[in-house]
Amino acid sequence: MNYKTDVCVVGAGPGGALLAYLLAKQNVSVILLERHQKIAKAFRGEHLNEEGEAILKKHGLFSHVEKLGVLAMESLEYWENGNLIKSIYPEPEVGHLGIHVPQAHLLKVLIEEAEKFPNFTLMTNTRVVDLLINDDARIYGVKALHEGREIRIESQLTVGADGRYSTVRKKAGIEVTNKKHGYDLLWARIPAPDNWAPSIKMALIDGFQLSLFTQAKGFIQIGWNIEEGSFPELRKQSFTTFLDKLIKAFPVLEDTVKENIKSWNDFVLLDVHSNFSENWGKNGVAFLGDAVHTMTPTGAFGLNSAMKDADCLAQIITPERINQLDLMQCESERKKEIVKLQAIQIEKEKNFATQFIIYS
Numbered sequence: 150m151n152y153k154t155d156v157c158v159v160g161a162g163p164g165g166a167l168l169a170y171l172l173a174k175q176n177v178s179v180i181l182l183e184r185h186q187k188i189a190k191a192f193r194g195e196h197l198n199e200e201g202e203a204i205l206k207k208h209g210l211f212s213h214v215e216k217l218g219v220l221a222m223e224s225l226e227y228w229e230n231g232n233l234i235k236s237i238y239p240e241p242e243v244g245h246l247g248i249h250v251p252q253a254h255l256l257k258v259l260i261e262e263a264e265k266f267p268n269f270t271l272m273t274n275t276r277v278v279d280l281l282i283n284d285d286a287r288i289y290g291v292k293a294l295h296e297g298r299e300i301r302i303e304s305q306l307t308v309g310a311d312g313r314y315s316t317v318r319k320k321a322g323i324e325v326t327n328k329k330h331g332y333d334l335l336w337a338r339i340p341a342p343d344n345w346a347p348s349i350k351m352a353l354i355d356g357f358q359l360s361l362f363t364q365a366k367g368f369i370q371i372g373w374n375i376e377e378g379s380f381p382e383l384r385k386q387s388f389t390t391f392l393d394k395l396i397k398a399f400p401v402l403e404d405t406v407k408e409n410i411k412s413w414n415d416f417v418l419l420d421v422h423s424n425f426s427e428n429w430g431k432n433g434v435a436f437l438g439d440a441v442h443t444m445t446p447t448g449a450f451g452l453n454s455a456m457k458d459a460d461c462l463a464q465i466i467t468p469e470r471i472n473q474l475d476l477m478q479c480e481s482e483r484k485k486e487i488v489k490l491q492a493i494q495i496e497k498e499k500n501f502a503t504q505f506i507i508y509s
């Protein structure tokens with residue numbers, strides 16, 4: 150089966166879904182492809198910073214997301230063996246230290262709003278496997294497996310919004326520089342005890358960072374930094390010894406941790422790395438988000454950066470103007486910021502332990 154559209158966006162993560170919505174609203178025909186049957190995924194970037202919030206507000210989307218349930222963080226706390234040693238509070242003009250937005254809510258709003266436009270099509274269970282490239286080396290669409298059948302989608306512009314392991318980027322022959330950060334991350338989610346204030350709590354355990362993020366609807370997401378590549382070895386040990394350290398850091402969590410984390414299977418491993426590409430577009434293809442600048446979870450920049458890329462791209466794409474030269478302008482503006490943010494992530498990771506030093 151063959152399809153035709155102005156823009157084919159590959160990947161319905163926050164970046165791809167926002168771009169597809171904005172283009173549909175601007176009267177550009179757009180097909181959004183997602184390899185999963187369901188668009189909502191667990192354990193993804195879910196903390197909006199003020200910039201992500203501003204983008205959603207600018208496009209009238211924040212109130213829709215808010216109705217489904219969000220939670221503003223009221224403090225950032227540093228804990229040592231069950232004792233609070235330092236708290237940081239929001240700037241009054243911002244009013245929060247990040248807003249938890251379940252990714253399922255964000256994506257639901259973006260897709261539902263996009264579906265109000267007849268020129269928008271979402272195809273789930275559709276995995277891009279290759280690019281359509283003509284004799285002049287111009288990319289004019291993608292080949293995908295839709296419910297197991299091969300389809301072709303021809304487009305004036307293809308956008309690779311397909312995340313950290315981007316197929317579109319690899320098939321377009323675009324290189325990235327990968328960087329390891331010396332740690333991996335284990336995630337787990339537990340119900341919050343009663344009266345748990347909306348907060349981000351940090352602890353330092355055996356030299357590694359442990360973070361607790363309060364979530365909307367009464368949950369806590371635990372992010373546990375472990376030595377890079379150490380999980381296979383760690384898994385051979387009892388997970389209760391591992392949990393004991395978490396309970397020592399936050400004794401109030403003992404009951405909920407013991408009730409809800411029963412084995413290593415209750416953890417999700419994130420292989421932490423970042424990458425950066427010097428090239429965010431060529432001959433019929435453009436990229437955004439993790440596909441060209443994978444962020445580590447530090448500082449919660451990734452989701453917000455992907456949405457900023459989408460906002461930037463949407464400003465230069467109109468039904469009359471879907472061409473490469475304009476895309477380059479957007480690329481240079483966004484690259485400068487990403488280089489800065491990735492440097493901040495490294496700095497924060499290096500200096501995490503110093504946050505626990507209290508100067509008198």
Ligand SMILES: Cc1cc2nc3c(=O)[nH]c(=O)nc-3n(C[C@H](O)[C@H](O)[C@H](O)COP(=O)(O)OP(=O)(O)OC[C@H]3O[C@@H](n4cnc5c(N)ncnc54)[C@H](O)[C@@H]3O)c2cc1C
Binds near residue numbers: 164165440445446453
């Ligand atoms: C565990 C974890 C926690 C994080 N926490 C935060 C946080 O709190 N705040 C924050 O700002 N950032 C956070 N990040 C980073 C953030 O999740 C990413 O930077 C952000 O999701 C990038 O958005 P994206 O739209 O570029 O890509 P993604 O969200 O990765 O979306 C890419 C989409 O493309 C689809 N796809 C992939 N390949 C194909 C294919 N071949 N065909 C079709 N579809 C395809 C995928 O299924 C996916 O839906 C976190 C990341 C992880 C992994």
